[in-house]
Amino acid sequence: MLENFLTYLITEKRASEHTVIAYQKDLQDFFDFLAIDDFEELKEVNHQLVRSWMVHLIDNGVSNRSVNRKLSTLRTFYKWCLKEEVVEKNPMLLVKGPKTSKRLPEFVKVEELDNFNISQKVGANLEVEDMLMVEVFYQTGMRLSELINLKFTDIQNASLKVLGKRNKERIIPISSELLAGLNEMKSKRSDLAKTPYIFITKKGNKLYPKFVYRRINKYLSCVTNLDKRSPHVLRHTFATHMLNNGAGLETIKELLGHANLSATQVYTHNSFDEINKIYKQAHPRGGHNTK
Structure with missing residues (x-):
């Protein structure tokens, strides 16, 4: 059954x-x-x-x-x-389910990520591959399962081809620095015929969710005090930072691979908080200089 x-x-x-x-x-x-x-x-x-x-x-x-x-x-x-x-x-x-409070997605602040650079190591002594993994999550907002299945053949010019839920394919642009880092990692790999995946374990095997979670948690522990330090937090961070910097909801929806816009709209609250903060700091009557 x-x-x-x-x-x-x-x-x-x-x-x-x-x-x-x-x-x-x-x-x-x-x-x-x-x-x-x-x-x-x-x-x-x-x-x-x-x-x-x-x-x-x-x-x-x-x-x-x-x-x-x-x-x-x-x-x-x-x-x-x-x-x-x-x-x-x-x-x-x-059957009606129990009520739940609306949980806003947690995200890492821009200033907390400023110290991260794919050409440098951070306090946790992460491997270059781990740092590239963090950067892929942050620059693309892809899901954990999508990163695990990412192959070198998915690198297309300055973008990554991602196979999402229900085999829906999408193209996500990446920076020239990240592209260079991925290509350099590819040039140093001697096992491409054995495994096509970009990120693998030290033994050359395909990654598994707990392995990725531990690596991302290790990095995020160095840059943020958030209780949650998972790959999904970087997905939320990607979406929130995009929205705060002027990207439209429809664009973010396509980049995240959401089936409908309602799943993307949860990020508008975080964006409004940022707008409200800027307003209070910048407007003469915003309250920043109220005594």
Whole structure:
């Protein structure tokens, strides 16, 4: 039962490996809670049982945001079940998730990044490859999974070709300095026939998420006091800095690979904070000189 749905996610929805694993865990937890073993038992599930699982999760300390993500998994699953005629009714139509507060994306300040240069090492004694990795994240705003799969053949003039969610391709421009750094790294690699990926482990293997997270966390620990120091913070930083410097939402949407503009609009609040700060400092009645 679960295997068929996961196959559907991979073949038809073209979901990423990370997404498939998350869906599998969510559904297995749901099945285990209700002791569901086959399709016949699945037909007996109603919205009250789904709500009982939701209450169980909250009582066990799962955040409202995570609960809503798990409910989203169930909604996708039951839509598939209806399509495959596994069930006759969708219990999720009567299930409403818990309220969540709007969480603004955290980002690194421009001045905190000023000390970073791909031709220099910083306090954490990072390797040049690690520093290039940071710069790719910051200059392109790409996702972790996208960087892991980045190949030297994706370098096109002064840009990078990125394969995003649902195999949607986009082109992101990069600086001449970053381009030179990537090309120099390529010239020093003797294993291009073995592995085409730009960033690899010391053993020459393809990167994995935890490896990248540790490297980025190590660097960001040197430049910021943010609680979150992940690759996604650099994605947020890219978008916020672009918006603060005049880029339009539609442009940022395309660069980030968002499916719709609503996902990009979350950055407008951070941008307004910056505009408000500049206004108070620059306008004669802005309040900067109020005693």
